[in-house]
Amino acid sequence: MANYYTSFSTHIKYRNREEQLWLLAQLDAQDTSADDDGPYCNYEDDPKEQAVWVYTEESGNVDGVADLVARFQTRFTIPTPWILEWANTCSSPRLDSFSGGAMAVYKGNSHTIWPHGLAERWIKQQERKAQKTRTRALNVTPSPRNGP
Helix, strand or coil: CCCEEEECEEEEECCCHHHHHHHHHHHHCCCCCHHHCCCCCEEEEEHHHCEEEEECCCCCCHHHHHHHHHHHHHHHCCCCCEEEEEEEEECCCCCCCCEEEEEEEECCEEEEECHHHHHHHHHHHHHHHHHHHHHHHHHCCCCCCCCC
């Protein structure tokens, strides 16, 4: 049986003691019940960097962390965008078990970026370019040759 992991490590920056205490209280209150698959990340306060370090040792919940950051940005009117990149891995070589992504949170709104989707979009762009080139080539009228 294979084990699946979602790994990440990043800071959530805060500007003052009130923001620091709020973040730590929210992280302390993570639901650790079996229904919720446990806490969504490990964390450590890093006052020297004015940040909370959020990370995974085995696996974490990207959506849970992004939701926390969105609530944080909304509550404290944080103008700075936040980005989390993660890796999905597997203990066995399985198809479709290795990937990753990024989550951007800005002014309380989050957006997920999937590399596979970006690659598919790029391929479609290349196909459209190739189609346009073929269409242009078909529409080119050969110029009449001048006789000898």
